Amino acid sequence: MHILLVNPIFNAYQGSDPFGKMIFLSLFLLSLITWVIILKKFFLHRDVKARGSQLAGAFQKKRLNPLGLEVGEALHPFAALYQILKAQTLELLQKNRAVLKKDAVTLSHTDMALIEAHLMSTVSAQTKELEKNLFILSTVVGLAPFLGLLGTVWGILLTFAELQAGAVVNASSAIMGGLAMALGTTVLGLIVAIPALIGYNYLKASITHFSADMEDFSHLLLASVELQYRQVDVNHHETA
Secondary structure (H helix, E strand, O other), X not given: OHHHHHHHHHHHHHOOOHHHHHHHHHHHHHXXXXXXXXXXXXXXXXXXXXXXXXXXXXXXXXXXXXXXXXXXXXXXXXXXHHHHHHHHHHHHXXXXXXXXXXXXXXXXXXXXXXXXXXXXXHHHHHHHHHOOOOHHHHHHHHHHHHHXXXXXXXXXXXXXXXXXXXXXXXXXXXXXXXXXXHHHHHHHHHHHHHHHHHHHHHHHHHHHHHHHHHHHHHHHHHHHHHHHHEXXXXXXXXXX
């Protein structure tokens, strides 16, 4: 099946003029770029999800000591979220300790809102990092069929040009060569565009789901820190 598909395209490429060969080579290059991005992103997202689940599970075991988890310098979205939470919480606790002049300090509502803002900013930054170079796939989806259409029009134009020039003896070969190029570029354009479209939609959906997972993990981090360090407002009860 693979040979039956490749041979006609290869024969059409060999029978094309220089401009037609350039169209074929452009489509081959787009196909290579498409598969490199799809495979690279697919394995990256699979690894990110697996390691994210492991880190979330490790944090669940240390919820009573939310700042005691060591994640090292791992370049992982969940690790980045935890490092931001830990750094901001320790900084605010240190600031409150210096202001209040006592060891036992808590975090105010404003402090918690500041930590949440940093976490949401990190979620956005990590999402953008996962989407990096994904626009290339959407570009290929639109560009490949147009290159195929260009090859189609060019092949038909060459066919009519040769017939108009009076190529009676070789009329049959001229028609077959032009049509082969026309149909070959059309098929190749679709072969390139269809995987790019499927890969783009799959990766976008995967990123959307993982972004929701990052937000859920951020809420878990906030809830754990709030449980341990949030300042309790007892003024109203004391006044009553």
